Amino acid sequence: MTTIERPAYKVIGSRPVRPDGVEKVTGKAQYAADPRPQGVVFGKILRSPHAHARIVSIDTSEAERHPGVLGIVTAADFPQAEDKVQDLGEGAVNLRELSDNILASEKVLYRGHAIAAVAAASPHEAEAAAQKIRVEYEVLTPVTNVLDAMREDAPLLNETRHTKMMGGQHSERPSNIAAYNQFKAGDADAGLAESDLVVEREFTTSMVHQGYIEPQSSTASWNADGTITIWTSTQGAFVVRAQVAEVLRIPVARIKVIPMEIGGGFGGKIPIYLDPVAALLSKKSGRPVKLSMNRTEVFEGTGPTSGTVISVKAGAKDGKLHAVQATLRYEAGAYPGSPVGAGAMTMLAPYDLEHVEIHTFDVVVNKPKTSAYRAPGSPAAAFAMESVVDELARTLKIDPLQFRLNSASKEGTKQVTGVPFARIGNEEVLNTAMTHPHYTAPIEGPYRGRGVASGYWFNGGMQSSVVVAVNPDGTVNLVEGSTDIGGTRASLAMQLAETLSIPYDAIRPIVADTDSIGHNDVTGGSRTTVASGMAVYQAGQDVIREMSSRAARLWSVTPEDVSYEDGVFHCLKDSTKELTFKELAAQGARTGGPIAGRASLVARGAGGAFGTHIVDVEVDPGTGKTTILRYTAVQDVGTAIHPSYVEGQIQGGVVQGIGWALNEEFVYDENGRMLNSSFLDYRMPTALDVPLIDAVIVEVPNPGHPYGVRGVGEVPIVPPLAAIANAVADATGHRFTQLPLSPRRLIEELDGGD
Amino acid sequence: MTRTHVETRLNGVERDFLCEPRQSLLEVLRDELGLTGTKEGCNNGNCGACSVILDGRIVNSCCVLAVEIEGQDLQTIEGVAHGDQLHPLQSAFLDEAALQCGICTPGFIMASKALLDREPDADEARIRHWLAGNLCRCTGYDKIVRAVRRAETAMEEMNA
Numbered sequence: 001m002t003t004i005e006r007p008a009y010k011v012i013g014s015r016p017v018r019p020d021g022v023e024k025v026t027g028k029a030q031y032a033a034d035p036r037p038q039g040v041v042f043g044k045i046l047r048s049p050h051a052h053a054r055i056v057s058i059d060t061s062e063a064e065r066h067p068g069v070l071g072i073v074t075a076a077d078f079p080q081a082e083d084k085v086q087d088l089g090e091g092a093v094n095l096r097e098l099s100d101n102i103l104a105s106e107k108v109l110y111r112g113h114a115i116a117a118v119a120a121a122s123p124h125e126a127e128a129a130a131q132k133i134r135v136e137y138e139v140l141t142p143v144t145n146v147l148d149a150m151r152e153d154a155p156l157l158n159e160t161r162h163t164k165m166m167g168g169q170h171s172e173r174p175s176n177i178a179a180y181n182q183f184k185a186g187d188a189d190a191g192l193a194e195s196d197l198v199v200e201r202e203f204t205t206s207m208v209h210q211g212y213i214e215p216q217s218s219t220a221s222w223n224a225d226g227t228i229t230i231w232t233s234t235q236g237a238f239v240v241r242a243q244v245a246e247v248l249r250i251p252v253a254r255i256k257v258i259p260m261e262i263g264g265g266f267g268g269k270i271p272i273y274l275d276p277v278a279a280l281l282s283k284k285s286g287r288p289v290k291l292s293m294n295r296t297e298v299f300e301g302t303g304p305t306s307g308t309v310i311s312v313k314a315g316a317k318d319g320k321l322h323a324v325q326a327t328l329r330y331e332a333g334a335y336p337g338s339p340v341g342a343g344a345m346t347m348l349a350p351y352d353l354e355h356v357e358i359h360t361f362d363v364v365v366n367k368p369k370t371s372a373y374r375a376p377g378s379p380a381a382a383f384a385m386e387s388v389v390d391e392l393a394r395t396l397k398i399d400p401l402q403f404r405l406n407s408a409s410k411e412g413t414k415q416v417t418g419v420p421f422a423r424i425g426n427e428e429v430l431n432t433a434m435t436h437p438h439y440t441a442p443i444e445g446p447y448r449g450r451g452v453a454s455g456y457w458f459n460g461g462m463q464s465s466v467v468v469a470v471n472p473d474g475t476v477n478l479v480e481g482s483t484d485i486g487g488t489r490a491s492l493a494m495q496l497a498e499t500l501s502i503p504y505d506a507i508r509p510i511v512a513d514t515d516s517i518g519h520n521d522v523t524g525g526s527r528t529t530v531a532s533g534m535a536v537y538q539a540g541q542d543v544i545r546e547m548s549s550r551a552a553r554l555w556s557v558t559p560e561d562v563s564y565e566d567g568v569f570h571c572l573k574d575s576t577k578e579l580t581f582k583e584l585a586a587q588g589a590r591t592g593g594p595i596a597g598r599a600s601l602v603a604r605g606a607g608g609a610f611g612t613h614i615v616d617v618e619v620d621p622g623t624g625k626t627t628i629l630r631y632t633a634v635q636d637v638g639t640a641i642h643p644s645y646v647e648g649q650i651q652g653g654v655v656q657g658i659g660w661a662l663n664e665e666f667v668y669d670e671n672g673r674m675l676n677s678s679f680l681d682y683r684m685p686t687a688l689d690v691p692l693i694d695a696v697i698v699e700v701p702n703p704g705h706p707y708g709v710r711g712v713g714e715v716p717i718v719p720p721l722a723a724i725a726n727a728v729a730d731a732t733g734h735r736f737t738q739l740p741l742s743p744r745r746l747i748e749e750l751d752g753g754d
Numbered sequence: 755m756t757r758t759h760v761e762t763r764l765n766g767v768e769r770d771f772l773c774e775p776r777q778s779l780l781e782v783l784r785d786e787l788g789l790t791g792t793k794e795g796c797n798n799g800n801c802g803a804c805s806v807i808l809d810g811r812i813v814n815s816c817c818v819l820a821v822e823i824e825g826q827d828l829q830t831i832e833g834v835a836h837g838d839q840l841h842p843l844q845s846a847f848l849d850e851a852a853l854q855c856g857i858c859t860p861g862f863i864m865a866s867k868a869l870l871d872r873e874p875d876a877d878e879a880r881i882r883h884w885l886a887g888n889l890c891r892c893t894g895y896d897k898i899v900r901a902v903r904r905a906e907t908a909m910e911e912m913n914a
Binding site: 015017018020021022024025028029030031033034036124210211212213215261263264265266294295485486487642644647648649651652653654656678679685686687688689690693695 | 774776784788789790791792793794795796797798800801803830831832834835840844847848849850851853854855856857858859860863878881882883885886887888889890891892893894895896897898899900
């Protein structure tokens, strides 16, 4: 662990057991599919077998007569949603498109697109009844590839969609290109012309899925008083509530969303799919309805991340990156909204260079609507950029990390948006990687190679709200509204313990439902430990202020005459008077009532962060299999609140990146049907596929956060794609520009390659 | 549909239940017996989230019909701890921070238990091979492997 300028903390930096741990290792923790409200029945969704078709008619009469059927819902049951855009935190959505994506009204735009839903006494009956719904389609030609979709003669997903250009103008012709944008600084043409070396390449990545192990599940009860209760798996209960309110046109206060424990999300559990359908089925059946996806539905019917085609032309001058021209084309899926903008804004973040020109295209295709996936947009862009940087450095015979150091962004460097960086840890990360024993050890042997790559993510701020209640025995309830995907109860309780100078064990964190705490944005964008952490800090300060005034009342002094240090309140007017936190907590009833603190904020000052990865691989030229021999991930996290969970985030992100690099892809046939919608055929890494991952924590505190936190979860998935491709290039002498680097692709390109 | 009577030994206790012949063991555990600690991730034997121990063997409960367990001994995650006395594997998962979202954790603990019950000194390679039937998407497996090694040490000390 490399630490720069960090104060001495008591709790922060320790490794306590997480508050929800015992429930999760004993099987007691309740996830979305677990609750069984009294009288619950089961729903099943009917999905489109076609990738692109007009819905001519839907006939539910036979299904309605199926024994045990309690209700059927189609898009006709939805009120017409407003054609407006709502920001969900990690990406904005148009509510009419959201509604259409939940249940298709006029057209189906991808195989797996939901059309209707049935409620019945058992899941088996619901499934049998759903098969009896007759849908007549006019089948249309699908387009599933971003380059095909951009052609002028491509089949159009939406005949009324025109390309949204910069400045709000629209293209004259309708198009599958939903949006075009550009970023410019300096003069890229001139910069490339004066470069010592220029490399130009085109890169392709496939659509990949977050692969959370828990399928989406939602149980809804439309109550007799017109209120709705929803038990669901989500990264943001308040965002579910807002979306359901919009789609069903119901006041927000009448909807209560209970966030269950969440079995992984990685961005994929921000949009809603099941919740309003379960609610309407409940209204029709008069019973609580449980609606769960199976794994095929998750692959075919939820949002993965974009397949991409990215062109990069980059020039080096005087041993540094000098000029870059790039074109990013991202598949949005069935509706606009790929993370292409974030790709453009992150790909050059590690570099300080003069001349930049980036063009971005957001393109709809007949595949599921994409949603956020860990550092959305950044990994594919980094794959392209970091591959080209590697090639520049190697051709110039400069160490690839040294080349990055020569060109490294630092505090004050202007980003492609023109906004200068605040204090960042890019150089510290690169220096730590260069001197790491992994990097200084030799790599030898045939078909073995080493690769490095860097990556960046902004990290999030956004809205958080917490309440801290001090109990008479000195214990504390921390009520927060951020779903705990990977240990944030612990990281927030630790920050509160630090703020209040009380033991971690004295704090009980609770993830509350939407009736019980103010709005909290999603657990996404690596924001929770940062932003809810800021709220926890402010609420803790609020408690200390309140308790100081209570002590002042007891001592007949003013609150300014009370200080708080190391868990003890002192009277500045009389040094014999002091009360511990616990002693004063017991005085609540005598000094003005229950003691509580609160904070609601829009977090500013989130700190962007960098990672640099080193990987050794061995390629088997006979089978095409790539084995990861050793992996080291160096990352600036600002401050590691709970180092074990920081390491875990880094290791998990790396392994998702390994899967993306080597095996994972959505495979489609010519009719737009996904051919590998199971965990057998969509090949995610197993324990056998990866080595131990050395997570090296660098701490360059974020000046915008009271404890210097930057956020952790997203950066580690950015570098692996390029790092592994660079290692394979080192091992084989062949530059691969298409992912995944599956055995088949390796064999094909190595046998017939250039 | 006619329901079949099944007698089994569940977490050390004689137990009987009625089920439809088409119901999987996973479905019966969760929907009929209320034992929701066993999780569904894929329902076709590829993720291991529903791992249980049947007559000493690790199986995916989604791929076993409930009627098949007649007369067999079944262990689920609910039977691993005794009251607040955690199994060394459970303690090790907590101490090593070997879970993030936790949905795969019951399956990993059952699979690891089946391994350590027969091979208490399995090395890292053996553990990785054994656990290859269980998918985790959060941890990258590093801390899970370390937790199983830690549990081996703890169990060895307990038995010494």
